[in-house]
Amino acid sequence: MEETTPVSSMIRQNGPIKIAAWRLMMEKYQDFMTRFEHEFRTRHGLSANEFDVLINASTSAQVRHRDLLRSLVISRSALSRLLGKLEGRGLVTQEPDPEDHRGVLVALTEAGQKLCAEAAETNGEIIISAFSGLTDAEAEEIFQLVSKICPVG
Template sequence: MVAQSERVVSRGFKVGVWRAYMEVNHQVLTAIERALADRHRLSISEFDVLVNIPLAGTRLKDLKERVVLTQSALSRLFDRLAQRGLLARSPLEEDQRGAMITLTEEGRKLLRAAVRTNAEVVERTFAGKLTDDELRTLDALVARLKAPEVSEG
């Protein structure tokens, strides 16, 4: 007789675990999006852009590499945030087509508040439901999943 731990996990179980992970991810993101919209009038994409701009600023093309948006979507989002007075664009002397993107003082203030909101929601809907040991284990597992695949050959 094969011990429980030695049994091969079925494909159906694997897919079920993946589905559960996606559902948890959706629940947490939905809660974050709702809180950011209610408290700060920010979408999750706008928050993602703001949180990925270093204090010293960044080039728009470098920002594109840190967020999950197309170039045109990022440009439209930048325009909305600039109209709200949260971002500023300044030309780069060494690159006529490039621009440096910085947070305005109002943008930094909003970002600080939104980061606190994000952390509160993550704690309430995700991290607070796990022990410290469970979080460390999950962190190690996610790190394995994020590791690039090594091609054989």
Template sequence: MTDRKLALEAWESLFRAQHELFDEMVTDFEHGDLAQAEYDVLLTVTRSPGMTARLRDVTNNMLISQPSVSRLVDRMVTRGLVAKCPDPDDGRGALIRATDAGARTFRALATIHGRSIAERMSRLDDDELRTLRDLAEKLRRG
């Protein structure tokens, strides 16, 4: 049986580390052309085949509600970062496609943000990074 006190200590340490790293990396978005939430949308969309993802898949990768994601995507459409069209396989759904401008803007910030992440994660060696990745995936799988 898992030691309850140890489980709580591990959770608190993981939560605080994530929060502190997140606070440090938010500066990556201060002078860019994308807000962090917009970056997250484009991360999902640009990684999808044809740079197109279902709105529900974008929502599943976000930490905000479905109505908030829909409003965010609508604002991104207005800004020319993504295009939105009906999903032919789901009458109630929508497909989100990165525009050329959206993909360029994303890639420019992704380069900066990727360096920032690598720099902060360099506190761990490669074996520790693999262990952290594997443990986080194990926790996510339930």
């Protein structure tokens, strides 16, 4: 079976290069997410979204539910479901915020910290492997170029 031409390549030949570049970034993102999903699931029993919650919750002893929501690309109800699953597995705790009774504080348990650290190593391996064809200077250039993209809205 023949390999199909990525849409970004077709756009690059026939359309604006900025749209082709955007499409290429999306294709690469999808490649990464497919690999993350597979490796997190097989190595750690986590989905990519569950890892995202753990890694974002690991930045402090406790994090507010609403602050987690700001750092993730999921809905409030999806976050609540994920936290419920992670809590059921003994990876996080949730408790009312004593300063804001409507809020919830989330913390990783010891098991959650251990699993998060293991999955973070997998995350790093995948990224380093994918970027292995680049020098540090080229990675810096990509960082600088992507930083120049204006936010939408």
